[in-house]
Amino acid sequence: MARPRRSERTRQRLLNEGVSAFLLNGFHGTGLKEVLDRVSVPKGSFYNYFESKESFAVAAIRHYMDCFSEKMRQAVVTAPDPYTGLHQFLKSLMVDFEAAGYIGGSLIANLSGELERSDLCRNTLAIAFGQWRDGVARILRQSQQLGLVRNDLDARDLADLLTEAWEGAVIRMKLERSLVPLHRVIARLLDDYFRP
Numbered sequence: 195m196a197r198p199r200r201s202e203r204t205r206q207r208l209l210n211e212g213v214s215a216f217l218l219n220g221f222h223g224t225g226l227k228e229v230l231d232r233v234s235v236p237k238g239s240f241y242n243y244f245e246s247k248e249s250f251a252v253a254a255i256r257h258y259m260d261c262f263s264e265k266m267r268q269a270v271v272t273a274p275d276p277y278t279g280l281h282q283f284l285k286s287l288m289v290d291f292e293a294a295g296y297i298g299g300s301l302i303a304n305l306s307g308e309l310e311r312s313d314l315c316r317n318t319l320a321i322a323f324g325q326w327r328d329g330v331a332r333i334l335r336q337s338q339q340l341g342l343v344r345n346d347l348d349a350r351d352l353a354d355l356l357t358e359a360w361e362g363a364v365i366r367m368k369l370e371r372s373l374v375p376l377h378r379v380i381a382r383l384l385d386d387y388f389r390p
Contacts, residue, residue: 205243207233212254213261217298221251221308221315251309252318258301259322266329277337280330281384284360288373291364296371299364302326327357334388344390356383 211232215224226247230237244250266283273279291299298304302323309315331353337343343352356379363375 200242204233204235204239206257208235208240208243208250209254209257212250213258213301214298216251216254217301217304221247221305226250248312248314251305251312251315255301255305255315255318255322259325263325263329266333270333275337275340275342276333277340277342277384280333280337281380284376284380284384288376291367291376292373296368299368300361303361303364323357323361327353330356341390343388352388356388359383 208229211229212224215229215232226240227237230240240250244253265286266280269283269286270276270279273282302319305315306319309319327350331350334343334352334356335349338345338349343349359379360376363379366375367373
């Protein structure tokens with residue numbers, strides 16, 4: 195029996211739409227029909243790409259993190275120094291959050307509580323969070339070498355503090371419909387505690 199043809203372009207469109215739907219509606223609030231209708235893919239064809247909604251969520255989380263990491267990398271390479279790049283990256287996220295009306299936020303924060311019983315999704319979310327933290331740690335380590343960040347603390351510990359504070363602030367931002375919690379993270383950590 196011939197294997198069904200799959201288009202990488204269609205797969206990417208499904209993942210993009212899946213990320214958007216999961217950000218806005220969560221896992222349980224997202225219907226596959228809604229995603230498929232937006233991408234004009236018949237339901238039967240979905241299973242040529244993903245075994246289940248759960249495997250689709252795993253792929254969407256990975257896709258989200260690939261895009262997120264690339265956006266952070268671009269912010270750093272186009273900035274005068276890595277620390278400024280990290281600032282610019284976080285501020286660009288805030289612009290996106292505000293443009294979306296404070297809904298959506300972080301896919302990691304949004305799905306973590308909802309998918310804690312799915313080992314596959316939980317593990318993927320943990321890996322995604324680690325990828326986010328490790329990217330920040332690399333930036334902070336480079337910034338320590340340039341004398342821009344205090345070096346009496348390990349860059350990975352500082353990155354844990356920043357990413358954990360940021361994700362919590364994103365949740366509070368969504369509740370309050372305000373960027374104030376995110377501004378506080380930047381002011382208290384990046385502009386103060388992390389400085390030499």
